[in-house]
Each structure stands twice: as structure tokens, then as C-alpha cells.
Amino acid sequence: MKRDIRELFKNEVEDTKHELPRNHREEFLAKLNSEKSNESNKSNYLFLRIAAVVVIALTVGFFTLQKPEAEENPLVAQVAQVEKEYLANIETEWQNFKAIATDSVLVKRYEKRLLDLDEDYKEISIAFKNDTNNIAVVEMLIQNLQTRLQLLKDIQEHIKILNQKPRTL
Numbered sequence: 001m002k003r004d005i006r007e008l009f010k011n012e013v014e015d016t017k018h019e020l021p022r023n024h025r026e027e028f029l030a031k032l033n034s035e036k037s038n039e040s041n042k043s044n045y046l047f048l049r050i051a052a053v054v055v056i057a058l059t060v061g062f063f064t065l066q067k068p069e070a071e072e073n074p075l076v077a078q079v080a081q082v083e084k085e086y087l088a089n090i091e092t093e094w095q096n097f098k099a100i101a102t103d104s105v106l107v108k109r110y111e112k113r114l115l116d117l118d119e120d121y122k123e124i125s126i127a128f129k130n131d132t133n134n135i136a137v138v139e140m141l142i143q144n145l146q147t148r149l150q151l152l153k154d155i156q157e158h159i160k161i162l163n164q165k166p167r168t169l
Contacts, residue, residue, distance in 0.1 A: 075132060075133070075138065076132050079128070079138055079141060079142075082142060082145070083141070083145065086142075086145035086146070086148075086149060087145070089149055090145070090148050090149050090152060093149060093152035093153060093156065094114070094152055096156060097110070097152055097155050097156050097159070100156065100159050100160075100163075101155075101159055106155075110151070110152075110155055113151065114148055114151065114152075117144060117147060117148045117151075118148075120144055121141065121144045121145070121148075124137060124140045124141050124144060125141065128141055
């Protein structure tokens with residue numbers, strides 16, 4: 001089975017050595033020139049295609065902006081109102097807590113817990129925007145807000161209890 005590769009190629013080289021027709025060069029140049037002229041026509045059409053796409057995009061954008069807003073889902077409006085109320089209460093409670101608290105470690109710990117709940121809320125909120133008719137997602141949104149508000153109320157109650165106890169050294 002061992003054979004010299006050079007001998008294999010010798011046979012092929014001998015097979016490929018044949019004369020080209022006399023007008024081969026002229027035919028090749030003529031075909032090459034015709035391809036160049038086709039390319040210049042194609043570049044002109046490319047410009048027209050790009051212009052057409054831009055015009056269509058602008059037209060669609062214009063009509064999209066002119067279209068009257070569809071009525072908002074009533075559930076979305078209710079969730080937005082509940083969210084607004086809870087976030088206002090959460091912010092008030094957090095500011096009260098920071099004003100009362102004297103332990104910075106405690107503040108940082110609860111701040112981290114609130115930030116974690118806030119990140120969860122953002123994820124749930126994205127899920128709600130994708131599926132506004134899913135009641136389970138709405139309930140998770142409200143539960144998250146209630147958990148944050150209750151956490152702050154528990155913290156303040158804990159601080160009040162600590163402040164009422166007499167300190168002994």
C-alpha cells in the first residue's frame with residue numbers, strides 16, 4: 001500500500017496539460033468586463049434598497065406615533081396605585097427607622113434585606129409587564145411590598161423596645 005505521492009501527482013499533471021483554445025483569453029476578458037458592469041448596476045440598486053428601507057421605517061414610525069394610545073388594562077392601573085401607596089409608606093417607614101436607629105450595623109443589615117427584596121420586586125415587575133393578566137404575579141408583587149413594609153414596622157417596634165429598656169453597665 002505504500003506509494004510515493006510524487007508519482008500520483010505526476011500522472012495528474014500529465015492529464016491536465018492540454019492546450020487552451022485560441023480565443024480563450026479574449027472570452028475570459030469579455031466575461032470579466034461584463035461582470036464589472038453588472039457590479040456597478042448592483043451598487044446603484046443597493047442604494048435604492050437602502051433608501052426604500054429608510055422610507056418604510058420612517059413611515060411605520062410616524063404612523064405608530066400617531067396611533068391613539070390603547071386603553072390601559074384596569075388591573076395595571078390598580079397595581080400601579082397600590083404600588084405607589086406601598087412605596088410611599090415604605091420610604092416613610094425607612095426614613096423614620098434611620099432617624100431612630102443608633103446601631104449602624106443593624107441599619108446596614110436591614111438595608112441589605114430591603115435591597116434584596118427590592119431586586120426580587122424588580123424581577124417580579126418585569127414578569128408582570130410581560131403578562132399583565134397573571135393574578136399570581138400581581139399577588140407576588142403585593143406580597144413583596146407588604147413584606148418590605150412589615151419588615152420596617154417590625155424593625156421600628158424592636159428599636160422602641162430596646163430604647164425603653166433601662167441600660168445597665
